[in-house]
Amino acid sequence: MLWDFQFNVPTRIAFGMGKINELGHHVKEFGGSKVLVVTDKGLIQYGVAQKVFDVLEQAGVDYVVYDKTKPNPRDTDCMEAYHFARQEGVDLLIGLGGGSSMDTAKAVGTLLSHGGSIQDWYGLNTLQHAITPTICIPTTAGTGSEVTFFSVITDTSTNLKMNILDVHVAPVLALLDPELTLTLPPSVTASTGMDALTHAIEAYTCNIAEPITDALALYAMDMIITNLPKAVHDGTDLEARKNMLMGSLIAGIAFGNSDVGGVHCMAEALGGLYDTPHGVANSILLPYVFEYNIPSNPAKHAVVAERLGAIRQGQSDEELAVEGVTRLMELAETVGIPKMRDLHNINPADFPYLAEGATKNVSAPSNPRPATQEDYLQLFHKAYGQIGVQA
Incomplete structure (x- = not known):
């Protein structure tokens, strides 16, 4: 855990039932x-976007x-959307939907404010100033x-996922209204929820975690683990x-x-090549990477296992953490995440390319246990069910 760090929340957060009705005010x-x-x-088809359009129209936006x-x-x-935005003289953006829309x-917003092509802004701290004001409204959790x-x-x-990583790309406002998530199908509820759980677990176990992020990650784990099966099995459960x-x-x-x-690192390589939904890819790979990472910090991984429902009965931290692997697999099965073999377009012949992509990911150095291209290759094979790998 780091004890020399900087913590940022540059985005204002508005959370609550009916918050969407305040959108017109915030745009102005x-x-x-x-x-x-x-x-x-x-979101157009299911009428969710219309709720946003209605609010904007009522506000005269x-x-x-x-x-x-x-x-x-x-x-x-992104380039197509940018050219459309520039043609229309847009000066504020609203990202409505899941992570893809946001x-x-x-x-x-980066292109409107900085010009060039999207490739010009990949990497860490490449932006010169804030992007065009962007409001993000998630419809998935x-x-x-x-x-x-x-x-x-x-x-x-390259069919690899790239990142614009810069505090200047942060939205000016996150507008979160739980009612907008009610129409989310069970499969999407499951995959996006497991994505959120992966965020919490990796934030807690990565090698640049710090005290504030640990506290947030543990709280998030508790909320997600408790509520995800309920949300999947009864989408009308507003609580x-x-x-x-x-x-x-x-x-x-x-x-x-x-x-x-x-x-x-692995999920983004998988999604870049096969267009696998990000949450599904994370869900499938999470138990195997979690298992691989246990030796880096058995105590922290044991804490995650306990959050997942494992009960300490004299086991060592490492033994308890291994039970967490099983619990992750059980949770994914409970909410209906498919197996990697069940994804129709996965080809093991591509695994070396995917492993190489994983090693090049901007977050690869943050994995708590160093992983080589060969390590990632073995993990892809293990997730696919072909060979084993020792933690």
């Missing part, structure tokens, strides 16, 4: 005269819509993108939905100020 507060709502066709956001947003999509909005200061984009030239959205938010603040690790 941040000087928005022409707004681009970045969303996806699913001029807006246009980009609804072509896809899972694992691509650089080409990351796309942040990327478009998973990514935490509404409070993080990075944007994850798939580079189509569970509220707690999941709060758990995801807190996990986002935690990992935004520490980091993630090997799970995300």
Whole structure:
């Protein structure tokens, strides 16, 4: 754990039932005269986006819509949205949806304020000033993108996920209304919830965790582990939905100020190549990377295991932590996460390329146990069910 650190929450947070009704006020507060709502066709179809449009219209806010956001947003999509925004004279962005919509909005804000191409801004602290004001409204309880200061984009030239990592990319406002998550299907509730749990666990176990992020991560774990099965099995349970959205938010603040690790390194490689939903990829890989990382800090991994329901009965920290691996697998099965073998397009012949991508990920140095390309290769094979690997 680090005892020399800096902690940032540059985004203002507004959380509560019916908060969406305050959106028009906030747009005007941040000087928005022409707004681009970045969303996806699913939210249009299910009427969630219409709630936002209605509020904007009632407030007399001029807006246009980009609804072509896809899972694992691509650089080409971001450039298309940017050109549309520039043509329309947009001066404020709203990212409405999951992480893909919010990351796309942040990327478009980067391009509107800095110009160039998306590739120009990959990396750490590349921005010169704040991006075009961006309000993020999550409709899933998973990514935490509404409070993080990075944007994850798939580079189509390499099929690898790249990051804009800079405090200047943080949204000016995160507007969280649990009622907007009520229409989320069980499968998406499950995968995004497991994504949030991965954020909390990696924020707590990574090698640049610090006391504040530890406290946040542990609280987020408790909220997610308790409420995720309830939200998956009864999507109308508003209390569970509220707690999941709060758990995801807190996990986002935690990992935004520490980091993630090997799970995300592998999941982002998988998603970049196969377009695997990010939450599904994290869910599948989490138990195997957790197992691999146990020797780095058995005590911390044992704490996670206890959060997952493991009961200490004389075991060592390492023995208790290993039980956490089983608990993670059981939780994923309970909420209906598929096995890696069940994903139709996975080809083990690609695993060396994926392992190489994992080692190049910006978060690779933060994994608590150093992992080589060969280590990641073995972990991909283990997750696929071909060979074992010793922790």
